[in-house]
Amino acid sequence: MALRSWVTSANDAVSDFPIQNLPYGVFRHRERTRIGVAIGDQILDLHACASHGLLAPLSEEIIAACSAHLLNPLMSLGPESWSALRRHLSALLDADQADTQTQGRTEALLVPMRDAAMQLPAQIGDYTDFYASIYHATRVGKLFRPDNPLLPNYKYVPIGYHGRASSIVVSGSEIRRPCGQTKGSNPEPVFGPAHSMDYELEVGIFVGPGNPLGCSIPITEAEQHIFGVCLVNDWSARDIQSWEYQPLGPFLSKSFATTISPWIVPLEALAPYRVAALKRPAGDPAPLPYLASPSSDRDGIDLTLEVYLQSQRMRHTGVMPTLLSRANLRDLYWTLAQLLTHHASNGCNLRPGDLLATGTISGPDEGSEGCLLEKKLNAEPIRLPGGEVRTFLEDGDQITFRAYAEKPGLPRIGLGECTGTLLSPYLPHIHTGS
Amino acid sequence: MALRSWVTSANDAVSDFPIQNLPYGVFRHRERTRIGVAIGDQILDLHACASHGLLAPLSEEIIAACSAHLLNPLMSLGPESWSALRRHLSALLDADQADTQTQGRTEALLVPMRDAAMQLPAQIGDYTDFYASIYHATRVGKLFRPDNPLLPNYKYVPIGYHGRASSIVVSGSEIRRPCGQTKGSNPEPVFGPAHSMDYELEVGIFVGPGNPLGCSIPITEAEQHIFGVCLVNDWSARDIQSWEYQPLGPFLSKSFATTISPWIVPLEALAPYRVAALKRPAGDPAPLPYLASPSSDRDGIDLTLEVYLQSQRMRHTGVMPTLLSRANLRDLYWTLAQLLTHHASNGCNLRPGDLLATGTISGPDEGSEGCLLEKKLNAEPIRLPGGEVRTFLEDGDQITFRAYAEKPGLPRIGLGECTGTLLSPYLPHIHTGS
Incomplete structure (x- = not known):
């Protein structure tokens, strides 16, 4: 059976962003620019995840990259780091894997997409x-x-x-x-x-x-x-x-x-x-x-x-x-x-x-x-x-x-x-x- | 009569860099990357000029731009700022305008070109x-x-x-x-x-x-x-x-x-x-x-x-x-x-x-x-x-x-x-x- 998220909008058949997707972007919200992950109609703020200790099992360089204002540092880390981060984020958002406490702590770091302004995701050199x-x-x-x-x-x-x-x-x-x-x-x-x-x-x-x-x-x-x-x-x-x-x-x-x-x-x-x-x-x-x-x-x-x-x-x-x-x-x-x-x-x-x-x-x-x-x-x-x-x-x-x-x-x-x-x-x- | 610099190599007829030139570049010397100006066979370290107060009459934004590691901030300021900086640097290096004390303070901030490694002068966006x-x-x-x-x-x-x-x-x-x-x-x-x-x-x-x-x-x-x-x-x-x-x-x-x-x-x-x-x-x-x-x-x-x-x-x-x-x-x-x-x-x-x-x-x-x-x-x-x-x-x-x-x-x-x-x-x- 396919994974489902406790973010219920992610399980909507017409959503672009189920838990199987988890795309990265950069958004602006309350005058702060952050890296986020799309889930249903919400954005999970990765900078906030990092500063609240929710990324703790990951390497220091992944955590630092998630706290940047653009995706270039994360892009530079390569597929092993990308997979590790993706598995971790999937577990945080998974209805079956996340315990009540994890879900509560993660839920507090969601930003509704309608309140955020999306930015260019990276500094595009060429x-x-x-x-x-x-x-x-x-x-x-x-x-x-x-x-x-x-x-x-x-x-x-x-x-x-x-x-x-x-x-x-x-x-x-x-x-x-x-x-x-x-x-x-x-x-x-x-x-x-x-x-x-x-x-x-x-x-x-x-x-x-x-x-x-x-x-x-x-x-x-x-x-x-x-x-x-x-x-x-x-x-x-x-x-x-x-x-x-x-x-x-x-x-x-x-x-x-x-x-x-x-x-x-x-x-x-x-x-x-x-x-x-x-x-x-x-x-x-x-x-x-x-x-x-x-x-x-x-x-x-x-x-x-x-x-x-x-x-x-x-x-x-x-x-x-x-x-x-x-x-x-x-x-x-x-x-x-x-x-x-x-x-x-x-x-x-x-x-x-x-x-x-x-x-x-x-x-x-x-x-x-x-x-x-x-x-x-x-x-x-x-x-x-x-x-x-x-x-x-x-x-x-x-x-x-x-x-x-x-x-x-x-x-x-x-x-x-x-x-x-x-x-x-x-x-x-x-x-x-x- | 044409200007002459107290940096004697700048007055050499075959030098590319007389006091009338004063081109900008970025150089590496003793593991530091700095903006400099070429004069004869020397480089005047603009970061050092800024931190030693030699740019004091100039605006704060010019001084900040001279302390950067690339020329982009200086490039962004426009021709009035460029002219002001150029006039000031010319006066510092001019054999007739610079007094003994100014010359002494400036001379201490010269780096021989042969000791420096030149770098790309700017982040080139396109x-x-x-x-x-x-x-x-x-x-x-x-x-x-x-x-x-x-x-x-x-x-x-x-x-x-x-x-x-x-x-x-x-x-x-x-x-x-x-x-x-x-x-x-x-x-x-x-x-x-x-x-x-x-x-x-x-x-x-x-x-x-x-x-x-x-x-x-x-x-x-x-x-x-x-x-x-x-x-x-x-x-x-x-x-x-x-x-x-x-x-x-x-x-x-x-x-x-x-x-x-x-x-x-x-x-x-x-x-x-x-x-x-x-x-x-x-x-x-x-x-x-x-x-x-x-x-x-x-x-x-x-x-x-x-x-x-x-x-x-x-x-x-x-x-x-x-x-x-x-x-x-x-x-x-x-x-x-x-x-x-x-x-x-x-x-x-x-x-x-x-x-x-x-x-x-x-x-x-x-x-x-x-x-x-x-x-x-x-x-x-x-x-x-x-x-x-x-x-x-x-x-x-x-x-x-x-x-x-x-x-x-x-x-x-x-x-x-x-x-x-x-x-x-x-x-x-x-x-x-x-």
């Missing part, structure tokens, strides 16, 4: 974004190169690029429509608000211990360097992107904002949902040896991903967010381990708290596109409840990602929400013009 | 690399697209991309030749040590106060956000780059290492060497209004840049480093102010300590190429003293950049050295293969 969905790469490629959608390197190289760390914001932050250069049919480009605003549905991994500069991380050890996963919306201005991206890749079309969900779900919590990774079609090359995983049936994660849109008009008229797409993490061409190993394969040092995102996750079928750009290939435009039509995002649109893993006999594990509302551009300092 | 030399872009473009070297966006968009912050190292650090995927004439790529190792001669700017997310920086205010300049070597593996770079730009071909010089020369020190920026040829478009500078005759900086190579054999046989190229910062198509304003034009927040590099700086003529890749267009390969020939770098090669501004009647201002030696690859964890 942010890297990949391009790991072959369905996404193929659809986007078709728009630019109808006869030759997939470039020759795609099936060999986990393509990625460095993103901007400074403009990563936590779920709920408002997003300003950026200004930038765009090139329409006139000979000259113009500078002004971007028109082709898009979201990108992605999963992020936070790096654990990482590697020293000049060394690499073998594929067999890659998952020991993954602290956990979250949702990522790599907001994109497609009209800025198409004009700026050659030859060095996307830059200002992405760097105005990236939203992440606040809760980092440990890889251990997702263990029951591991599946074989996407099977490479016959004729595709095998991964080069440095990217070849010895395991074959547990390299993927069966995690359903959803995109919802609620326009300003829908919000004002009480219409619920509408589902735009549903995709699955298992459909990536490259696994999370392959992305991490490739990243470090040149000796590039990954540091605790670095964020690696998958790139847009799309499935093979209509309805599984991870961004609006791909939906341009469909015959019909997007019709919202209430009659609005969308090609790209309008000011006031709120985009929400959700993700969950489920399996008969086990409670659902959710990643929580990654949400943001697009605002009109900030103009005072802008010389629009020419 | 590193961005541009492509601001039209001569470089044109030569590199010719190699890939002989008929159409310059892409249509080049004269409108200051092209740039996000670089990797974690692998930035200070001058003197050894550089490991990276491994990576390369594609020769065989149908399949291979993974192994890169063969086409190159340097890139660049200038970096450290960001001062910066801008909040969602706001921008007008071109008229851009230089108020430039704390100072240094040299940057953006080491590149050309064979990895040509296979990986489409469609998202360079990634592992660059992220294995970037070297910067340790001393940050204030923009104020370079004021006497300001010149008109490169004149756009007739027929080129004017910059869009948000990038149009109201000043026209002082947007550039006349800074000579040099690349030296010394092979292992040259070192062993006592042969001095040989000059490979000489270029000038004034030859960039985009000014430093334009790079910074463009970067923030989409609302991307720039933070104190962020590093923006120009991209490879090349001039129009043979002998002014800022990287080896460009030299492939020349009729003759590179011949080193002693008979060695180079197309790309060999293990053991040491690359050193130097830079200086000079003008009749003024002492020379130098940026110091940016140097690194290429080592053989680190292989224990590498599955070379197939």
